[in-house]
Amino acid sequence: MSNVVVLDNGGGLCKAGIGGDRDPSAVVPNCLGRPSSSKKWLVADQLQACEDLTSVSLRRPFDRGYLINPDLEKEIWDRIFRSLLRVDPTASSLLLVEPLFNLPSIQRSTDELVFEDFGFRSLYVADSPSLVHLYEASHRPDGLISRAQCSLVVDCGFSFTHAAPVLQNFTINYAVKRLDLGGKALTNYLKELVSYRSINVMDETFLIDDVKEKLCFVSLNVPRDLQIARRPGKDNLFRCTYVLPDGVEHMKGYVKDLDEAQRYLTLPDEAWFPSQGMKDGCAEVPEKPEDRKRIDLTKNEFNLTNERFLVPEMIFRPADLGMNQAGLAECIVRAVNSCHPHLHPVLYESIILTGGSTLFPRFAQRLEKELRPLVPDDYHVQITTQEDPILGVWRGGSLLASSPDFEAMCVTKSEYEELGSARCRRRFFH
Amino acid sequence: MEDEASGLFRRTSTRTRKVAAKMVAALASSDNRTQAALARLEALENDNAGIETIEINDDDEASLDEDEAYMKRQSKNTKRKTRQAKALENAKKAPRTFLELLQEANLESLPSHVPSYLKAAVGPPSCTSRRNFCTVCGYTANYTCVRCGVRFCSCRCQNIHNDTRCLKFVT
Ligand SMILES: [Zn+2]
Ligand SMILES: [Zn+2]
Numbered sequence: 294m295s296n297v298v299v300l301d302n303g304g305g306l307c308k309a310g311i312g313g314d315r316d317p318s319a320v321v322p323n324c325l326g327r328p329s330s331s332k333k334w335l336v337a338d339q340l341q342a343c344e345d346l347t348s349v350s351l352r353r354p355f356d357r358g359y360l361i362n363p364d365l366e367k368e369i370w371d372r373i374f375r376s377l378l379r380v381d382p383t384a385s386s387l388l389l390v391e392p393l394f395n396l397p398s399i400q401r402s403t404d405e406l407v408f409e410d411f412g413f414r415s416l417y418v419a420d421s422p423s424l425v426h427l428y429e430a431s432h433r434p435d436g437l438i439s440r441a442q443c444s445l446v447v448d449c450g451f452s453f454t455h456a457a458p459v460l461q462n463f464t465i466n467y468a469v470k471r472l473d474l475g476g477k478a479l480t481n482y483l484k485e486l487v488s489y490r491s492i493n494v495m496d497e498t499f500l501i502d503d504v505k506e507k508l509c510f511v512s513l514n515v516p517r518d519l520q521i522a523r524r525p526g527k528d529n530l531f532r533c534t535y536v537l538p539d540g541v542e543h544m545k546g547y548v549k550d551l552d553e554a555q556r557y558l559t560l561p562d563e564a565w566f567p568s569q570g571m572k573d574g575c576a577e578v579p580e581k582p583e584d585r586k587r588i589d590l591t592k593n594e595f596n597l598t599n600e601r602f603l604v605p606e607m608i609f610r611p612a613d614l615g616m617n618q619a620g621l622a623e624c625i626v627r628a629v630n631s632c633h634p635h636l637h638p639v640l641y642e643s644i645i646l647t648g649g650s651t652l653f654p655r656f657a658q659r660l661e662k663e664l665r666p667l668v669p670d671d672y673h674v675q676i677t678t679q680e681d682p683i684l685g686v687w688r689g690g691s692l693l694a695s696s697p698d699f700e701a702m703c704v705t706k707s708e709y710e711e712l713g714s715a716r717c718r719r720r721f722f723h
Numbered sequence: 724m725e726d727e728a729s730g731l732f733r734r735t736s737t738r739t740r741k742v743a744a745k746m747v748a749a750l751a752s753s754d755n756r757t758q759a760a761l762a763r764l765e766a767l768e769n770d771n772a773g774i775e776t777i778e779i780n781d782d783d784e785a786s787l788d789e790d791e792a793y794m795k796r797q798s799k800n801t802k803r804k805t806r807q808a809k810a811l812e813n814a815k816k817a818p819r820t821f822l823e824l825l826q827e828a829n830l831e832s833l834p835s836h837v838p839s840y841l842k843a844a845v846g847p848p849s850c851t852s853r854r855n856f857c858t859v860c861g862y863t864a865n866y867t868c869v870r871c872g873v874r875f876c877s878c879r880c881q882n883i884h885n886d887t888r889c890l891k892f893v894t
Binding site for chain 1: 764766769827839844846848852854861
């Protein structure tokens with residue numbers, strides 16, 4: 294039996310492995326990078342292995358979530374297939390996860406890459422919502438998602454966020470809604486804030502990704518948290534310090550006193566306000582800019598306070614940043630409303646969160662809080678986060694690739710050569 | 724010590740940056756506020772926000788060696804090309820942006836019932852009210868800069884804004 298290579302080719306990360314396995318064997322950045330210390334461009338996992346990632350120049354094959362540079366992608370895939378997975382493409386099938394609404398010209402160049410450059414035997418193209426649904430339905434055979442055979446998949450990834458209703462393993466294309474915000478924009482926004490307020494990190498994508506992943510969270514009450522964030526001293530639950538790498542002792546940046554930085558998570562809500570009879574926002578000493586600057590410059594570190602929650606806040610209110618787009622809750626409501634009314638109650642009850650940007654603490658609670666007032670009172674709102682929002686799509690793909698009728702769903706190399714890209718593509722989507 | 728540390732974040736010399744399409748539109752606009760707002764959003768999609776030497780068609784000293792090696796592999800006997808000829812050649816190979824590909828796909832011409840990238844866009848929010856946060860300190864902001872449209876919360880923050888950031892995205 295031949296291998297099926299399962300490849301969730303995301304704009305930020307490539308998740309690649311063999312169909313039937315529980316987890317992908319490679320999760321690597323989908324880009325080339327050149328650290329300031331190097332003359333060579335490093336590919337995918339070589340970047341992860343690189344000790345000094347300060348001031349890395351990046352080249353990504355993706356732009357706004359779509360594959361625009363197949364030549365660059367070829368270098369990355371080559372590295373993944375040959376060095377990391379060690380498979381022979383000419384003896385393998387490929388299950389490729391592509392973004393929704395891919396353009397025909399991009400599909401064509403992708404097919405060329407798959408069949409002509411790598412010579413795969415056959416190809417199946419899947420979209421992420423249907424794979425997430427498949428995975429969740431098969432892992433909870435008694436759950437609602439499985440019984441009703443439908444769900445609403447919210448995929449908040451690197452380049453954008455989709456709210457996609459899925460019915461009987463097919464994404465209901467005409468109902469999908471997209472918000473043009475994802476992890477990349479959040480990282481860039483955080484870079485901008487830190488660079489302006491503390492220290493220039495505009496070139497430090499990997500570093501700020503780390504800051505974002507370790508320190509950002511979703512606020513459940515923005516005005517309250519803004520107040521907390523400008524308290525002096527210990528009462529400020531959010532102030533924390535991130536230390537930049539010094540290139541000698543520390544090759545990676547780190548959070549100074551991580552427990553302290555995360556204590557907001559363990560405290561009950563009431564404790565957020567000290568009991569000295571202080572009420573919401575009055576009698577407070579606002580933070581002075583000098584407080585902020587009181588950091589050890591020789592150590593190259595910076596403080597964060599309200600940035601920690603104002604960054605993920607973008608996903609819920611893009612309008613705050615001047616984007617003329619509805620936030621995530623409305624995005625979901627619009628996707629649901631584009632479906633048959635019979636489906637509405639079930640969809641609200643089977644919302645699945647996936648994608649790396651849903652990993653911020655309190656993401657699901659906030660979403661529910663925003664969604665509840667927009668949903669009819671007699672409907673339940675039930676939001677589940679995938680066990681691993683970064684690998685969930687791949688795991689669904691792995692499941693599909695190991696199903697008995699998988700080969701029959703594929704387009705073979707000879708079919709591609711005979712019919713061409715456009716006609717072969719019609720097979721994948723209803 | 725401080726010198727060494729700041730060296731980590733030192734820039735190479737500044738060179739012409741490849742200007743994105745929206746940026747061009749923004750610069751053509753006479754309205755400073757629109758310019759600033761558009762440019763700010765555009766910056767969120769940058770891969771190398773602060774590094775000015777990234778695109779293949781840049782005149783990037785550091786990548787010259789590689790480019791030259793590549794050229795040599797491509798055509799053994801040609802003499803070293805002029806910078807201009809090189810730039811031209813690179814421009815031809817340079818991939819098009821997604822927005823260019825999108826335009827080419829001409830999705831507007833599809834019948835109205837066909838789902839597409841354009842139709843999937845979530846659209847504007849139903850409530851247009853916008854919360855304003857001070858760009859200097861992040862706190863709730865009640866004032867707007869008359870020149871660039873950015874928000875600030877206090878005199879102190881206004882002064883910092885005027886000194887450092889006002890019209891940063893415009894000029
Ligand atoms: Zn302020
Ligand atoms: Zn201004």
